[in-house]
Amino acid sequence: MSQRGTDLNIPDFQVYAPQIRVPATYMRGGTSKGVFFNLADLPDVAQVAGPARDAFLLRVIGSPDPYGKQTDGMGGATSSTSKTVILSKSDKTDHDVDYLFGQVSIDKPFVDWSGNCGNLSAAVGSFAINSGLVDKQRVPDDGIAVVRIWQSNIGKTIIAHVPMVQGEVQETGDFELDGVTFPAAEIAVEFMDPADGEGALFPTGNLVDDLSLPTEVVASGSLKATLINAGIATIFIKAEDIGYNGTELQDAINGDVKALAMFETIRAHGAVKMGLIAHIDEAALRAHTPKVAIVAEPKEYTSSSGKTISSSMIDLNVRALSMGKLHHAMMGTAAVAIGAAAVIPGTLVYQAVGGDKRDPSSGSVCFGHPSGTLKVGCDASIQAGEWQVNKAVMSRSARVLMEGWVCVPVDDF
Template sequence: MASNEFPPQLKIPATYMRGGTSKGVFFNLADLPPAAQVPGEARDQLLLRVIGSPDPYGKHTDGMGGATSSTSKAVIVSQSQQPDHHVDYLFGQVSIDQPLVDWSGNCGNLSAAVGPFAIHAGLIPPECIPHNGVMAVRVWQANIGKTLVVQVPIRNGQVQETGDFELDGVTFPAAEIQVDFMAPGEGAIFPTGQLMDRLEVPGLGMLEATLINAGIPTIFINAHSLGFSGTELQGDINGNADTLALFERIRAAGAVKMGLISSPEQAASRQHTPKVAFVAEPAAYVASSGKTVEQTDIDVLVRALSMGKLHHAMMGTAAVAIAAAACVPGTLVNLAAGGGEKTSVTFGHPSGTLKVGAEARHTEQGWEVEKVTMSRSARILMEGAVRVPFA
């Protein structure tokens, strides 16, 4: 083919940001090519090419992705179409090795970066931003139709990014950003109406599980039922193809039980949700950083898988699910955390610990969660434009 038949790359304004223990490419909706400003194949193909997927080498060498579920992410932000909200936030989880962008859920970690991005991108009127203090950015999470309130610290009229808040799973300290997940469940948060269900898993048999839809649909199982301790790190799980295949069968069985898919085969095209996690009572372990987490530091151990691999820390939306489940007496998470009523939980994950608060109450319709709160941090890593071959 003649060289003049190859079109030049598009140059699209973009911001590369870390939020919590994730990072992704952020776009203002208005800056995208017209064909990608609406949902559909053009948008998906653009984001796949930006990230560098699908990549059979699993490296994302020719894109902005980091070849992990935590770093293969795209965010689109726009002025809100919802009353009493500042911005609309749409999250795309980009598969590494498949031509797939999963829009079925939120990213709780990158939620912390949406507020700062909205301010930097000029999507919030300057008169709404204090000179010093905290800007409560009201975000409409468009994937799941939920409200987030991102508490962004402001200093001298600008987003404060530096600080001394340390988050396990993130190397350097930064400014603390509180994120409130408002009414994160869909009414009654247990889709089957049960605090404990039994899943029939091929090759394993019957397995007890707590199925919850708060933050993100999540399947909780007891670590000991699979022969695990709950102190595992990535290397203990991700190098074993049989173990990963087992977790995928559990995920598929749980997705069917939750009514998210009608057959286990459909789970392959819905990689982002639901999540699957395993829990255990507190125990001491050495985190991936080399830091010792003492038994007395935590209420419960939790390990979660994302996009088919054990996560290096904890997904923010899964942390919402953990807090919600821990605060409802009788769930597997609550029992592993010692049982009883709770308003917060500190859990141990592969990178360290995290404390999350939750407000849950029992109604005639069942258990409902009014709010889950956690602290994250976020900062801009690079801003300018991405270049992408896109017709």
């Protein structure tokens, strides 16, 4: 008779700590998706910021994964799908819910709390209503629920306009969003005073800077750049200055190791110039921000879905990187930065949209990205001699993908 053991590679019986079940909702918001939690449902040690919370979220998403697949977790192995959200009822009298966003690194044991996710912001209102975090008297049975969101990462207000039908969040509809396969209900999202954190809109005081870089990265030793804090800290550079035309899709950049290293160097040096970090070596610990985006005048191209985007459909082309890779569409927060820079004379984005040739009354811009187009409206004004963005608005959609529990080994956090 065969025995258990090494002959058949059957392991001996051992007892390990069990998994715990934590209530969670898996949601798509805009062109991203992530795992949403009510703060009160988290394990006690994860209800406060710190290593235990980070370890819990890393295990939920399946990071760090040296294989880059996040197979043993809820992550989807891209920056757009390696995300977590924690919500709680707000103690601010003029807000309904506090929203905390965690960008989970795929291959490193790191959760970046330095910025917001604009796309998932579109799902926050729906989750808050469904979770009872919004007072019932503020939610109509039919019509639009106006959810006042406090974005805790950057200390800013977001207003989500969530459609309601017979007391339920309406998720289905005919609103189409490039980068998302199926139509859904339209959710208008307003980003109020979206300058990131307490810093200035232009942290260097300039609309265009000369960003010094190693000559092995850029032969001239510098690049023209617009460094802006709107929605999220973003570094805009001209596509042509680094050998691109602004119509590239993901494979053209994400398959080029040298190009990705160049963009990361630009990001690190830009972060120092913006005052976000003290030394370029710290950039690896702040992978979520700042973003790097290349801009170009409108040019025709074929999107990743095969749709032709003609130059007449857009005001400019933009390609942005997130967590070290070219984004498949556009980050919502970066769209805010694009909208803001597009209406402020002198920035590289303003130049790309034609600058003074545009209708000065137009406060919106439509840009091309790898998956298609996106329109964002922006209200900016000069106050006390400095530019300020009062509000940026865009339409997204959101949908619950799964509700239930996530299971996490109790010994892993």
